Amino acid sequence: MFVSCIFITLICGLLSTANATHILVIAPPFLSHMIPSLELAKQLSSYCHVTFLTSIYRINEFERKGFISDLNSSKTLDIVGLVDGNNHFPGLTIEESQISSNNTAQIAFDNDQRILFNEVLVRMGKALHHLFQTDLQSSVRLPIDMIIARSFVPLSFLNASIPIHLFLPSNLRGVINYMRSQHTDKTGQLKEAYDYVRENIHQANGFICNSLKEFDGKYVEEFYQSSGNLAPIRFIGPLVFNNEQSRMTSQTRNIIDWLDKQPIGSVIYIAFGSIANLPTNVIDSVACALKHHSFIWSLKTKSALPPSLHNLDSDHQLIVDWAPQRAILSHISVAFFFSHGGWNSLLESMIHGKVLLVWPFFADQFDNALQVVDMGVGRQVSYNLTDDIQHMLLNGSYAKRAKEVQELVIDARENTSKKQILDIVRLISKNQHEYDEL
Template sequence: MGDIHEIKNDGHVVLVPLPFFGHIIPFLDFAKFLSAYYHVTVIVSASKLDTLKQRGFAFEDDNKKLVHAHSGIDLIGIFDHNDEDYEVSTSAAYIDLESIFDRMRVPVRQLLSSAFVTSPSIPLLATRPIDRPIHLFVADVFIHMLIRDAQERDIMSHIFFPNNFSMVSVILGTSTEKLSRSLPPDFASEFVKTCSTANGIICHSIDKLEEQAVNDLRQQLLPCSNIPVRFVAPLMSEQFDNKQSTDTITYVKQWLDTQWKLTDASPSVIYISFGTVVSLAPEQLVQIADALAPYSVIWSLKAQFHTCLPSSFIDDQKHLLLHWAPQRLILSHPVVHFFLSHGGWNSMLECMLAGKPMLIWPLFGDQMRNGRRAEQDYKIGQCIENTSFDGQQRIVASDEITGYLKQMFDREATHVENVQKIQKICLNAKENSSRLYLDEIIKIINDRVTLQKQQHIER
């Protein structure tokens, strides 16, 4: 990597996640890694920019340009009208991915057009233009058709899987498992078409955990069967990133430290979060609060649902309610006993890297599969049964929840032993297999920069 510093000023990577924070965060982690070598631009729905600033991920520089908390990363918001919170509730377990993509496509295509010039009749559909050549374009698998738009402009492109790679068999329809959040009818065929032109897949997982999924793909007689797949997780640090700083983060750290002292330095806190998409029914929240009442709890729950909880729960000093929680800080703290989670892949990776057991309450998408992997394959926790949003949401009674909590405590030694093994796999991948894949990506970009320089000279 002797030419890294020379390349840094020239190489440019553009990343485009789906406008859900469970997808945006791994993209930002990937951007943070790449920013040590290249300039990186992350394109997000403009409606998400304020939230990124509130959570300490972004700020305005001296030129009023929105940048990531780490240097070398620019954030561009697109005016795509994807303004919803995309909550999944009892009545709607379906998110219209096709419409989200359609709304993103025009502003992203506009940004990719280097010859585009704003005019009164054709306004820029973004907070600012892209002002440098692009050497690698990476798009979320659920908006993979943006890859074709980049390829049309001769921009090298990769598909990014923010999920574990077993999702590919669900997308292709080769798995018996179906997603409760339905994909568009032609998603599989369109994905295969995109893979036939894409330069590769980058997956936010670890190769040792995905050997079966890769073998299953290679055995398919499809144009995408031999596409290069590179596993790059864990992209996050096992320690909390202290460069992120907000009043909430400071307060949470103080609260956790206090709990640690009160319990004589022993794990006692249950952390609970169902991610940024899901909303449970108010009556379900009451049942959860009833079961958790005896324990020290830190609960990430949207502010509008705090009033659904009993005042006795809210007023208890050992219960901390937050409308947003710095999850990595919480999971990395030794006072946290285990994580009650929806089982999103990003949350699972963060929890495994922190070496904490999980009680998974899966609701939609790949969460049922993730829950089974955690309980049956990794044996790092329990998975609550029959909680999917398929049809009517089942209200899980407090007695049943209490039973699962008891199982977590009874099997604690086994869960801790197993999650520590998974943690070692994560840390080993970070220094070895994933690092090698990341080095491959760096070489691919460097080669692209060199080629474009040569082509420019020849002109």
């Protein structure tokens, strides 16, 4: 294991020189961004050499959760950790006062939450700058033919001769509204992030979007108008990372056994993501709406469970602190997915043909919820969760449309997505050939 003062390179790749083309994928240390970025790196590594770069502290977490356990023998993918000081992630705790009474208003982050986000990016930027100015060759395979990064990753220090493609892990609608929000942030607390986005979008040589052209093609012109950059957009969705090991754990087996005992289409699966810690009143309102239904709920809470969850019917109601999401969504007993609207989760649901009820809280989750509604595969919560759940169980039109979308998404995964990823690698080869001829 190679160790330096700035980097620790995990032995998930042997720095093979067999593939001349080399892509550096940089991911910010937020799990919902790291997962699709790592899946993109994995798929690119089938055609060229790839280095995946993110905070060393999150890589350790990736190891514990099994995200990179299958990469130890890879000769074309290196996992490299940046010692950026982002070793403390308390998570985003949503306060009761931030939740709208009608469940439909976007959370406005308080100053502490904004500062936390900005500080993560600033620390990452300083570490990246130090690396590229002083210690790059000792940690990252050279030369670098392309850099792929999120739009708010600090990149101003990079060599202008290296092509930069921005990875958009959500849909274009959310990206467009994010760019618009730069003009409505009256507090200025997200200034650093917005500055990075503006600069990166301006200099990007291309955009890689984790969605389907069939979903987002209608937003391309609007994206170009908002960004001012007419570089190509490549739709490579759905990128869905599968970290559920081929060897089934006892915890997963117990959950599947429980699902096997449930009637077909009777169980509601609830999961609100890994970032936010929900307040007790939200947990309680969901629990009250679910009390007469079968459900499996992936729930982490810092406080004790509310009284509404104390006397569950264990034969039909299950709470777990971790859930094998893809295994659950693929199960025939699951009726629909009650989600926070994270794009990764929505794509997983679409791949398995499940109907969606979405309670968005912040960021692109509201745009994702609108996407679900527009596609006809579900709805956004209203002021009455009990009615929402009953509506989802009784409305058969959602299930029919979800199966149609499932076919579309699976076809894109097996065809369009692979073609677009291969085109990215071919683009580098073409640029290298033109450079050699000069």
